[in-house]
Each structure stands twice: as C-alpha cells, then as structure tokens.
Amino acid sequence: MRTTPTPPAFRPGTVFLVGAGPGDPDLLTLRAARLIARAATIVHDGLVSADILALARPDARLISVAKRRARHTLPQEEINALLVREALAGRDVVRLKGGDPFIFGRGGEEAEAARAAGVPVEIVPGISAANGAAAAAGIALTHRDAASVVSFVAGQCKGLSEQDWSGLAGKGRTLVIYMGLRTAPQIAEKLMADGLSPAMPVAVIENGARPGMRVVRGPLAGLAELVADHRIASPALIVIGEVTARDDVALARIAMEAHQ
Incomplete structure (x- = not known):
C-alpha cells in the first residue's frame, strides 16, 4: 500500500528588527553586520546611512520606507503589512532602523x-542615536558632578504642548530630544515655562558619528536661533543639561575631525 508523503509544514520567514546605530558602519554589532551581509530583503529607514547599506550583498532587494517630517513613503500600518507579507511568503526580512529599533524606532x-x-521576530539592538551622537561629540550624558538621570523624549509627537516634561530637565538631569528641530521654539518655551533656567546649556548635534558631524552650543533661551542660524538639518539631536558644557573641547574636536 502506497502512502502519500506528508508535505512539510509551512514555516514563515523571520522578521529581524535590526538597529543600524547612528550611521558609522564600525558601530554596528557583529550580529547586525552579519544579517545585513546575508539578507536577500532589507526594508530600511531613511536614516540608515549609505555606508551601511553598501554592506548588503549585490543582489539584495533594498526597500526604502523613509520618513521625513511626517511625509512617509509608507504609513506605519503599511510597513507592518509589508513585513508580514514578505515573511508569510517564506522570506526572511531584515528591518533596518537607525539607532536602536526600540527607541523611537516603532520597533x-x-x-x-x-x-x-x-x-517569528528577532530583535537586534543597536547603539542608540543619543548614545552614539553624544559619544562622538565628547558629551557624557551622565557625570558624577553634573547628571545622574537621562531622559529621552520625542519633540515631534502629537500634543507636544500637553506633554508633561516637568522634572525631566534641570540640575542633575540630562534631557535628549529626538525629532525636535521643527519644534525647537516650542520646546524652549515649554521647558522655560516649567521653570528651567533660560541660561541652561544646550548642544545640538547634527549627523552624530557620521562624516560632517557638527555640534553647536548655546543657552536654552537661544535654542530656536541656534537651529535656524546654523541651518541645522536632520538627523540631529538636542541635548539639554549641564553636561553639554563640561566636555573636553579638545577631545570633542578630535572626535569631530575623525568623522570628517
């Protein structure tokens, strides 16, 4: 009696949520670099640098889902559907995100x-934009004499004026603001209205840990002018706190020159 072979059970592909770090390929984790090098399909954000995408194999399919100031190539729901569709077709997908996928990456x-x-999903953490950019600029986000608390907030979320940031910035604290260039005037007003000194030191880091990195500094009251006068462009982070005035100037200059 002949028996019909049982077909193998279908297994969907895996979605790998991979942190690409702040942009320098040397700062990728080994796991991230290996996944990028072997992936047949890579779905990537606009903040993933060209140097990192160049690590993909020549025949890899690169799908950009870049987001720029609320103009999305694909809405988030469609990105989710794209990842699921690819995996249910039996293909592994590397979802490549700037920084860390679980820090403002919608991972x-x-x-x-x-x-x-x-x-199935595998999370591959990356060096966050805040950690990478601050380190490249020579800014210690914590310092025994200046800050024992670090907070990350998004400056471009809905209802910015209604968000409660009280206590996140001030003496002994460092506040790192992602996506805050467009709302820099409102951010400064909001923090000063909460009681933060207009003279609180601020640093804005553009292209952190990448070629062409710039770091500009000033007081909180002048944040909007700092961004406008220096024509700061994304990707950029705003760091608020006394630590921004404590870094070694020579060390920061060396770090910047190394990335130019």
Whole structure:
C-alpha cells in the first residue's frame, strides 16, 4: 500500500528588527553586520546611512520606507503589512532602523504586528542615536558632578504642548530630544515655562558619528536661533543639561575631525 508523503509544514520567514546605530558602519554589532551581509530583503529607514547599506550583498532587494517630517513613503500600518507579507511568503526580512529599533524606532509596533500574524521576530539592538551622537561629540550624558538621570523624549509627537516634561530637565538631569528641530521654539518655551533656567546649556548635534558631524552650543533661551542660524538639518539631536558644557573641547574636536 502506497502512502502519500506528508508535505512539510509551512514555516514563515523571520522578521529581524535590526538597529543600524547612528550611521558609522564600525558601530554596528557583529550580529547586525552579519544579517545585513546575508539578507536577500532589507526594508530600511531613511536614516540608515549609505555606508551601511553598501554592506548588503549585490543582489539584495533594498526597500526604502523613509520618513521625513511626517511625509512617509509608507504609513506605519503599511510597513507592518509589508513585513508580514514578505515573511508569510517564506522570506526572511531584515528591518533596518537607525539607532536602536526600540527607541523611537516603532520597533515595538512592528514586532507586535508580526507576532499577531504568527511571524517569528528577532530583535537586534543597536547603539542608540543619543548614545552614539553624544559619544562622538565628547558629551557624557551622565557625570558624577553634573547628571545622574537621562531622559529621552520625542519633540515631534502629537500634543507636544500637553506633554508633561516637568522634572525631566534641570540640575542633575540630562534631557535628549529626538525629532525636535521643527519644534525647537516650542520646546524652549515649554521647558522655560516649567521653570528651567533660560541660561541652561544646550548642544545640538547634527549627523552624530557620521562624516560632517557638527555640534553647536548655546543657552536654552537661544535654542530656536541656534537651529535656524546654523541651518541645522536632520538627523540631529538636542541635548539639554549641564553636561553639554563640561566636555573636553579638545577631545570633542578630535572626535569631530575623525568623522570628517
């Protein structure tokens, strides 16, 4: 009696949520570099540097889902659907994100969507934009004499004026603001209205840990002018706190020159 072979059970591909770090390929984790090098499909953000994408194999399919000032190539729901669709077709997908996928990278939403569809997910953390940019600029986000608390906030979220940031910045604290260039005037007003000194030191880091990195400094009251006068462009971070005035100037200059 002949028996019909049982077809192998279908296994969906895996979605790898990979942190690409602040942009320098040398700052990738080994796991991230290996996944990028072997991936057949890479779905990447606009903040992933060309140097990192160049590590992909020649026949890799690169799909950009760049987001720029609320103009999305794909809405987040469609990005989620794209990842699920690729995986359910049996293909592994590297979802490549600037910085760390779970710090303002919407990695949590994508992981939830994949798992809800029965798709396995692996998280590959990366050096966050805040850590990488601050280190490249010679700014210690914590310092025994200046700050024992660090907070990360998004400066471009809905309802910025209604968000409660009280206590996040001030003596002994460092506040790092992602996506805050467009709302820099409102951010400064908000923090000063909460009681933060207009003279609180501020640093704006453009292209942190990348070629052409710039660091500009000034008081909180002049934040809007700092961004406008120096024509700061994304990607950039705003760091507020006494630590921005404590870094070794020579060390910061060497770090900047190394990335030019």
